[in-house]
Each structure stands twice: as C-alpha cells, then as structure tokens.
Amino acid sequence: MNKEKRLEILTRLRDNNPHPTTELEFSTPYELLVAVALSAQATDVSVNKATRNLFPVANTPRAMLSLGVDGVKEHIKTIGLYNTKAENVIKAAQILVDRHGGEVPEDRGALEALPGVGRKTANVVLNTAFGWPTIAVDTHIYRVSNRTKFAMGKNVDQVEQKLLKVVPAEFKVDVHHWLILHGRYTCLARKPRCGSCIIEDLCEFKEKVYPDD
Structure with missing residues (x-):
C-alpha cells in the first residue's frame, strides 16, 4: 500500500x-492499568461490568492491597483467568506502593516489570493515560x-x-x-x-x- x-x-x-479513546471505563492511570490487564482474553464489556463494582471499592494500589487477592477475585470472577489476574493485580499494586509511591510510572520499563503487564498493556497505558504516540x-x-x-x-x-x-x-x-x-x-x-x-x-x-x- x-x-x-x-x-x-x-x-x-x-x-x-x-x-x-478506549472503550474500557477508567478515570485514573491506575484504573486504566488494572482494566487493561484484566482485558487480556476478555471483552471490554465484561471488564467494565466487573470494574464498575471493583473501582468504587479499590481504585488505588493501597486500597487494592487492602482488598486482598480473595477480595479482588470476588469482584472479577466473571472475567476469564480471574484467579491469575487477581494475583497479578495484587502483586503489581505492591510493587507500585513499594517502588513508585503508589503512582503509575510513566516509563515503559517500569510498567513492563509489573506482573500481568506486557508490551501491549504498557503501550495502552502510555498512550491513553499519558499521551505517548505508542x-x-x-x-x-x-x-x-x-x-x-x-x-x-x-x-x-x-x-x-x-x-x-x-x-x-x-x-x-x-x-x-x-x-x-x-x-x-x-x-x-x-x-x-x-x-x-x-x-x-x-x-x-x-x-x-x-x-x-
């Protein structure tokens, strides 16, 4: 062509x-990060349905840690691979708190180092949350x-x-x-x-x- x-x-x-913009529902970079990670092998519709109940309860890494793996599972159990995704969400939240002050880093390497976050997810976050031409x-x-x-x-x-x-x-x-x-x-x-x-x-x-x- x-x-x-x-x-x-x-x-x-x-x-x-x-x-x-993305059809995933989010209001902060962290909500976007979680939503994109949850969307792997799942539809945006199914993710939005789950996060409408999850984000009012936990939309920061610290709040997510307070919810715990079982609490996250309860909110996302309608999404495929929810057991692994819940564990990754908690592990990633811990890293964000420990290494990044509870904020989502505007850095590809730091994003891809998070459990459950690959190149595609990092690209979406950098593009949609931070305006990068990824x-x-x-x-x-x-x-x-x-x-x-x-x-x-x-x-x-x-x-x-x-x-x-x-x-x-x-x-x-x-x-x-x-x-x-x-x-x-x-x-x-x-x-x-x-x-x-x-x-x-x-x-x-x-x-x-x-x-x-």
Missing part, C-alpha cells in the same frame, strides 16, 4: 472519529493491518514496528484506537462489513464481503 492511500485512510478514520497491537489491529495491507507483518511485533514506521506523527496518538474500533465493529474477523466500510475503496483486501453475497 502506498503512502497516499494510507494517508487517505487515516484522514477518513480521523474525520469519522476525531477524538477516539501503538498497542491487539488481534483487531493485527487483522485489520494485514487484511487491508495497511501494515503487514507475521506477528504483532512486526505489525507494531510497521505501523510506527508508516503512520505520520499527527496520527500516531490515535491510530490504535481507530484500528481497534474498525476491527471491532466493521472489519469483523469472520464476515467483514465491507458494504458499510468508510475505507472500502482504499482497502486492498481481495475477498470483500457484501450483504448480498
């Missing part, structure tokens, strides 16, 4: 949604980037590096939100909604799907 086509795709996505590649972004030929790669790391290379600076902060939402609601995994896609004429996917097909 050439540079002009990518620019037009990004421009249309921006015009359609000028101020995108690009978190999940399954939606991986699929959309490869299917449209916008930024192809054999794994999420390759797609991330390609996106960082080809996306102009003015779009970098928001691009991962646009691509996630596009993959979640339009460029679906099994049956993409090509007939209602705002970038359909620019997409280089050869097997487009339309309502009458």
